[in-house]
Amino acid sequence: MATPQLDAxxxxxxxxxRKIVSLLSEExxxxxxxxxxxxxxxxxxxxxxxxxxxxxxxxxxxxGRERYCHLHSVGFEAIKDWIGYYDDFWKEKINKLQKLIExxxxx
Amino acid sequence: MATPQLDAxxxxxxxxxRKIVSLLSEExxxxxxxxxxxxxxxxxxxxxxxxxxxxxxxxxxxxGRERYCHLHSVGFEAIKDWIGYYDDFWKEKINKLQKLIExxxxx
DNA sequence: TTTTTATGTAACTCAAAAGTTACACTAACT
DNA sequence: AGTTAGTGTAACTTTTGAGTTACATAAAAA
Numbered sequence: 001m002a003t004p005q006l007d008a009x010x011x012x013x014x015x016x017x018r019k020i021v022s023l024l025s026e027e028x029x030x031x032x033x034x035x036x037x038x039x040x041x042x043x044x045x046x047x048x049x050x051x052x053x054x055x056x057x058x059x060x061x062x063x064g065r066e067r068y069c070h071l072h073s074v075g076f077e078a079i080k081d082w083i084g085y086y087d088d089f090w091k092e093k094i095n096k097l098q099k100l101i102e103x104x105x106x107x
Numbered sequence: 108m109a110t111p112q113l114d115a116x117x118x119x120x121x122x123x124x125r126k127i128v129s130l131l132s133e134e135x136x137x138x139x140x141x142x143x144x145x146x147x148x149x150x151x152x153x154x155x156x157x158x159x160x161x162x163x164x165x166x167x168x169x170x171g172r173e174r175y176c177h178l179h180s181v182g183f184e185a186i187k188d189w190i191g192y193y194d195d196f197w198k199e200k201i202n203k204l205q206k207l208i209e210x211x212x213x214x
Numbered sequence: 215t216t217t218t219t220a221t222g223t224a225a226c227t228c229a230a231a232a233g234t235t236a237c238a239c240t241a242a243c244t
Numbered sequence: 245a246g247t248t249a250g251t252g253t254a255a256c257t258t259t260t261g262a263g264t265t266a267c268a269t270a271a272a273a274a
Contacts, residue, residue, distance in 0.1 A: 007120075007122070009116075009119055009120045009125065010120045012116055012120075013114075013116045013117045013119075013120035014231090014232080015114070016232085018116065018189075021193075025192075025193065025196050030250075030251090031250070031251065031252095032249085032250060032251080040232090040233065040234090041233075041234065041235085042250085042251080043233085043234075043235085043251090043252080043253080044232070044233055044234075046251070046252065046253090047232080047233090047252095047253090048232090050252085064240095064241055064242070064250090065240065065241040065242070065249070065250045065251065066241090066249095066250060066251085067250080067251070071193075071196070073197050076190065076193050076194075076197075079186065079189075079190050080190050080194065082125075082186075083183065083186050083187050083190050085132075086128075086132065086178075086183050087183075087187065089132050089178070090180055090183075121261090121262080123262085137220075137221090138220075138221065138222095139219085139220060139221080147262085147263065147264090148263075148264065148265085149220090149221080150221090150222080150223080150263085150264075150265085151262070151263055151264075153221070153222065153223090154222095154223090154262080154263085155262090157222085171220090171270095171271055171272070172219070172220045172221065172269095172270065172271040172272070173219095173220060173221085173271090174220080174221070
C-alpha cells in the first residue's frame with residue numbers, strides 16, 4: 001500500500017474501525033480473533049479490515065488460512081498532516097496575541 | 108461550547124466541512140460568504156456550520172442579522188489526542204527496533 | 215412602513231454505507 | 245478422503261446523512 005485509495009478521514013470516522021485500530025495497537029490479531037471483541041458478525045469485521053487496509057491503516061500478513069492484521073503508518077499520515085496544520089494555526093494565533101500584549105504594555 | 112456534542116471524527120469526515128474549516132483558517136466568514144465558495148445551497152452550508160459548531164470546530168459571533176464564523180480549538184483536540192497516541196506508538200516501535208539492532212551489533 | 219437581505223428550520227429525496235445471511239474457497243486436521 | 249476452521253464476497257436490507265426546496269423570521273435598507 002503505497003498510496004491510500006480511500007479518504008483517511010472517512011475511514012477513521014467509523015467508531016468500529018477506530019476500535020479495531022485501537023485493538024491492533026495492543027496486539028496483532030486475525031480477523032476471527034478481532035471479531036470476538038465485537039457484537040457484529042465476522043463478515044462485517046472483514047469488510048472493515050479491507051477498508052482499513054485500503055486506507056493504509058492496516059497491513060495484512062497471510063499465514064496459511066489465517067490473516068494477521070497489524071497497524072500500518074501510512075493511513076495516519078494524512079490525519080497527522082491535517083492536525084499539524086491547525087496546530088500551527090493555533091500556535092500562531094497565540095503568538096500574535098502575545099505580541100499584541102507586549103506592544104500594548106510598552107506604550 | 109464546553110463539551111462537544113458530536114463525534115469530531117465523524118464531523119470532520121465530510122470533505123465539505125473540511126473545506127469550510129480550511130476557508131475559516133484563512134479568514135472569518137459569514138454563512139453567505141462561505142456559500143460563495145461552494146456549489147451547494149446556503150441551507151446546506153448552514154447545516155454544516157451548525158454541525159461544526161456543535162463539534163467545537165467553529166464559533167459563531169452574531170452581528171445583527173449576520174453570523175461571523177471563525178475557528179474554535181476544542182473540536183481539534185480529540186483528533187490531536189488520537190493522532191498523538193498513534194504517533195507515540197510508531198515512535199516506540201522505531202525505538203524498540205533501534206535497540207534490537209544495537210543489541211545484535213554488540214554480539 | 216414596505217422591501218430586501220441574512221439566516222434557521224422543516225419536510226422531503228436520494229445515495230452511501232454498515233450491517234446481515236448465504237455461499238464459495240482453501241488450508242489444516244483426522 | 246472427508247471434515248472442520250478461517251476467510252472473502254455477493255446480494256440484500258436498513259439506516260444514516262447530505263443535499264434540496266419551501267417557508268418563517270428578524271435585521272437593515274429604502
